[in-house]
Amino acid sequence: MASRVLSLCLLAAVCSAEPDAHFDTSSCRYALGMQDRTIPDEDITASSAWSDSTEAKHSRLESNDGDGAWCPAESVFPNNNEYLQVDLRRLYFLTLVGTQGRDGGGLGKEFARHYQLRYSRDGYKWAQWRDRWGNEVITGNENTQDSVLKDLGPPLIARYVRFYPMADRVMSVCLRVELYGCLWQDGLRSYTSPPGNVMLTPSMLINLNDSTYDGFTVGGLQYGGLGQLTDGVIGADDFTQQKEQGVWPGYDYIGWNKDSFQTDYLEMEFEFDALRAFTYMRVHCNNMRSQGVQIFRQVECYFKRSLHTPWDPQPVTRSLALDVRDPSARTVTIPLNGRAARILRCHYYFSSEWLLFSEVSFLSEILDVSEPDEPGPFPPPREAPPPVPTTTGQPRDTSQRVTTATVSTETMSGQVLESGSDLRINQPIAKDDSGDTFILISCLCIIILLLVVVIILILWRQRWRKLLGKAQRNHSDSDLTARLSLPSDTVVINNTQNPPGPPRHANRYERILTSDGEYQEPSHNPRAKLATLPPTPESAEGGYRELESPKLPIVCPPSVPHYAEADIVTLQGVTGSTTYAVPALTADSLTSKELPLSKFPRGHLLFKEKLGEGQFGEVHLCEVMNPQELPALQFPFNMRKGRSLLVAVKLLRSDANKNARNDFLKELKILSRLSDPHIIRLLGACLDEDPLCMITEYMENGDLNQFLSAHQLGEEDESPEGRLGPPCISYASLLQVALQICSGMKYLSSLNFVHRDLASRNCLVGENLTIKIADFGMSRNLYAGDYYRIQGRAVLPIRWMAWECILMGKFTTASDVWAFGVTLWEILMLCKEQPYGELSDEDVIENAGEVFRDSKKQIYLSCPLICPPPLYELMLQCWSRDCRERPPFQDIYECLSSHMTCSSPSGLKE
Structure with missing residues (x-):
């Protein structure tokens, strides 16, 4: 009896409800669980992350976990391919939606000024969100x-x-987010209909x-x-x-004209997320008869249980009494x-035009x-506690979509289903869980045993490594650092440990000092070394490990030099x-006297943006306010007032x-000794308190790689103003760029400094195409693809490195000449391609x-289309196998100067 009364009450509530009462979007504004962790970490993913402390799971609004936000590994400019994904x-x-920048304990400076949203209902088809006027950017x-x-x-x-x-x-961005809304209880996933028509009235269109x-809209049909x-606007x-x-005008409605159909009805299909029992359908219609608009006179609805079953032949039909007065x-x-x-x-029959x-x-x-969701299955839904509403004083259940006084909710313990006619509560069935307990205990015991075995193996491995290290410390220096032949065809790294204290050969390839302290170039004849070195003992095989995974071996003959662990130059x-390689510069020489x-x-x-970071520090782009107030810094250029x-x-x-602090001071010392118009200058330092800072020049046009890639070749330098397309740069200007880089390298080589990472990304562009060589391209995640990481120990720009750098760890002025040849190739290619x-x-x-x-099987970079043969011949000389045959920077500078006499290349390749 009570059930009958309840059903009648619910039915009365439905009948007495306001006829136009549809879904109210103003009450559907509840946080869905990013901030309060209702959404678990595994449902928050991203395209990439800068580090473990900036993974997607740290993207919760108002949360300070990790480094305070999600930060993508790659730059979002210009492709906008990095994304943060939430699975509800x-x-x-x-x-x-709500967004926030990175906190990082108050040290965060990264945030997103704009963003876009894409969404999906099934994980297969993604849609781009646009506002009502078609704008995609938020x-x-x-x-x-x-x-x-x-x-x-x-x-x-x-x-x-x-x-x-x-x-x-190009800049660093970080993000924290929250989503607000409510459960979509309709379950409607898509509807199919003909596109709406245009109504022509005497006063407007x-x-x-x-x-x-x-x-999609294909063949006069909208589907999917x-x-x-379904936007909640009545x-x-x-x-x-x-x-x-x-x-x-007319935005709130979708309209169809009877004359556009061959039948006298409008046909629409509705697809839902699961098999459902339907109580009713509600359609809000316009009835402005003076404009030829009237509600439908009859509706027929056919039912289909799945995509692969036939339509039920018996429809539900309802005829409506038309009220011509209202x-x-x-x-x-x-x-x-x-x-x-x-x-x-459903077929909706026209009663008017x-x-x-x-x-x-x-x-x-x-x-x-449990029925699979088509076209792809949904995993089991996450049942979470009700999220906290954005406004106080409202109960949580108002966040759900309510089309009538009837409410349908699901819980972890069972289902509570209320309808207009009855109320059913399905309670869970109790079961004996002793079997599950036994399985759980067994799994825990197995895990503990595995952990014990792993610990024993680690301790055993460390013991044997110590024994091998002691046995191999008795070898001579030449044994430790100059093994060039291998017992196998795989490039490997010698895993021999160095004795305590400063390594005797750590800087062997950075500088070579004679007995009186003078700097000299390393030997340029690697074949002579091959003839004098003893063979590798077979017993040393246990002290080797592979450079890369065994799945990707690098096959080289036994005579090819290899990396040794002590020779991997950081x-x-x-x-x-x-860091530059320089002669006779140690940490002791830095601390012996005050730094000038x-x-x-x-x-x-x-602060403006973060350019990059290393293991113990970061590189930031900053703006000096009122530089005229700091005359003691002696800026290398005149600053206009304001x-x-x-x-x-x-x-x-x-x-x-x-x-790390000593290395930082060493880098300060190196930069303080450089003074050249084409080398980035050190402007000052902050050493009185942490964090220690050094301030260097930065050019307003950014790095050369990004600058040239945004240009195209033209007869003369032109800005895009007044014409279409990117700005133009002339061949003569490209030669001028190369000449300035060569001038800066000529200065470095005169001091016996070795740059070791010369590339277009490490050259900055200022006003009037002024070029200065910098050193922080390696720290920028934008150029991570230009570096090759060796077992997490070091990153090497192998595409710009000479063969002796790659195979033997030798970095000299001659290897800088090789890198200059690659940089010259980049310039003439307008940095459109990676070497x-x-x-x-x-x-x-x-x-x-x-x-x-x-x-004779080696591959060299091909000649750029705009490069004349003499200039390409210069590149090939820079890539000579014998270091002694590579031209010095002084000769390269004179050769480029002679090319500057012509404003356009001769003998270009067609």
């Missing part, structure tokens, strides 16, 4: 502290949501199309998406009066009698949640920038160890072996 496990109606944050909430107009219905941060230049439809019929009685501001819009409720289906096909629909909604119950300094550096006031530095100055700031983090772009990193290393053997 079920379909949700999303009305609001305005984001202005700082790292404030969270910015953006209304989604129109809202979106999705399970998966991706955030794509955007930038207008009314476009009645579905402007927010996110599916959702649009304005149209007015007069369809020419829209509720949304700034849109066109022109107001109305919601028509069509009882569906509990019919089961996953796909509905036009049919105008504003919203379509359904009341239904899921019959079988090019990257503590802040991530390249200008003290830079920290208060004049204004103009700021861009500088690069290398800072050492406060947690850096003593060795040896058709080769993998392993192929580049193998090619170095071919150069060493002079096998």
Whole structure:
């Protein structure tokens, strides 16, 4: 009896409800679980991450986990391919998104000024979110502290949501997010219909199309998406009066003209997320008879249980009594009698010239949640505690979509299904879990045993490594560092440990000192060494490990030199920038006397963006406010009044160890000795307190690689103003760029300095095409693809390195000449291609072996189209196998100067 009374009460509530009461989007604004961790870490993924501490799981709004946000590994400019993805496990109606920058304990400076949203309901088809006027870009944050909430107009219905941060230049961005909305209880995943038509009235043209439809339109049919019929906006009685501001008349409705159909009805199909039992369908229609618009006179609905089953031949038919006296819009409720289906096909019969629909909604119950979802299965839904609403004083259940007074909820303990006629509570069945307990205990015991075995193996391996290290320390220096023949055909790394204290050969390839301290070049005849070295003993095989995974061996003959662990040169300094190889410069010489550096006031530095980072420090792009107030710094150029100055700031983090601090001071000492118009200058340092900083020049046009790749070749230098396309740069200007780089390298070589990472990414561009050589290209994640990582120990720019650098670890002025030849090739290619772009990193290393053997199989960079033969011949000389045959920078400078006499190349390749 009580059940009967309850059913009658619910039925009365449905009948007495306001006819036009559809889904209210204003009450669907509840946080979905990023901030309160209802959404677990495994449901938050990303295209990449800068580090473990900036993974996707750290992207929760108002959270300070890790380094305070998700930060992508790659630059988002210009491709915008980096994204953060949230899996909600079920379909949700999303009305609001929130974003925030990186916190990092107050040290974060990265945020996204703009971003885009893409979403999917099935994980296969992705749609781009656009606002009602077609704009895809959403305005984001202005700082790292404030969270910015953006209304989604129109809202979106999705399970998966991706955030794509955007930038207008190469810069670091980080993101924290939250999603707001409520559960999409309709379960409608897509509807199919003909596109809306245009109504021509005496006073205006009314476009009645579905402007927010996110599916496909093919052959006069829209399918596979959702649009304005599910956006929660109810149209007015007069369809020419829209509720949304700034849109066109008729926006709130989708309209179809009877004359555009061969039949006298409109056919629509509705696909749902699961097999459902349907109570009713509600359609909000316009009834403005003065404009030829009237509600449908009859509807027929056919039912289909899945894509692969036939249509049920018995439809539900309902005829409507037309009220010719009341022109107001109305919601028509069509009882569906509990019919089961996953796909509905409804025919709406015209009663006048036009049919105008504003919203379509359904009341239904899921019959079988285990039935696979097509076209791909949904994993089991995540049942989470109700998220906290954005406003206080409202109960959580109002966040769900309510089309009537009936509410359908699901819980972990069972299902509570309320309908207009009955109330059923399905309780879980209790079962004996003693078997599960036994299995759990067994699994724990096995895991503990495995951990014990792993620990024993690690301790055993460490013991034997110590024994091998002691046995091999008795070998001579030549045994430890100059083994060139191998017992196998695989390039390997010698795993011999060095004795305590400073290594006797750690800088063997950075500098070679004579007995009186003078600098001399290393031997240029590797074959002579091959003839004098003893063979590798067979017993040493246990002390080797492979350079790469055994799946990708690098095959070289036994005579090819190899990496030895002591010979792997670490090019990257503590802040991530390249460290020069210089003669007779040690940490002791730095601390023996005061560094002649200008003290830079920290208060004049204004952070702009992070350029890169290393193990113990970072490189930031900063702006010096009012540089005219700092005359003691002696800037190398005149600053116009009121103009700021861009500088690069290398800072050492406060947690850096003593060795890192000494390396930082060594780098300061090196840079303080450089003074040339084409070398980036050290402007000052902040050594009074942590973090230690050094301030160097930065050029306003960024690095040469990005600068040239944005240009095209022209007869003369031209800006894009007044014409289409990218700016132009002339051949003469390209030669001028190369000549300036050569001038800077000529200066470095005169001091016996070896740059070791010369490339277009390490050259900066200023006003009037002024070029200066820098050293922090290695720290920038933008150029991670230009470096080859060796077992996590070092990164090497192998595509710019001479063969002796790759195979023997030798870095000399001659190897810088090789790198200059590659840089010259980049310049003449306008940095459109990566050197040896058709080769993998392993192929580049193998090619170095071919150069060493002079096998005639070696591959050299091809001649650029704009390069004349004499200039390409200069490149080939830079890539000579014998170091002594490579021209010095002085000769290269004179050769390039002679080419400057012509403003255009001669003998170009067609």
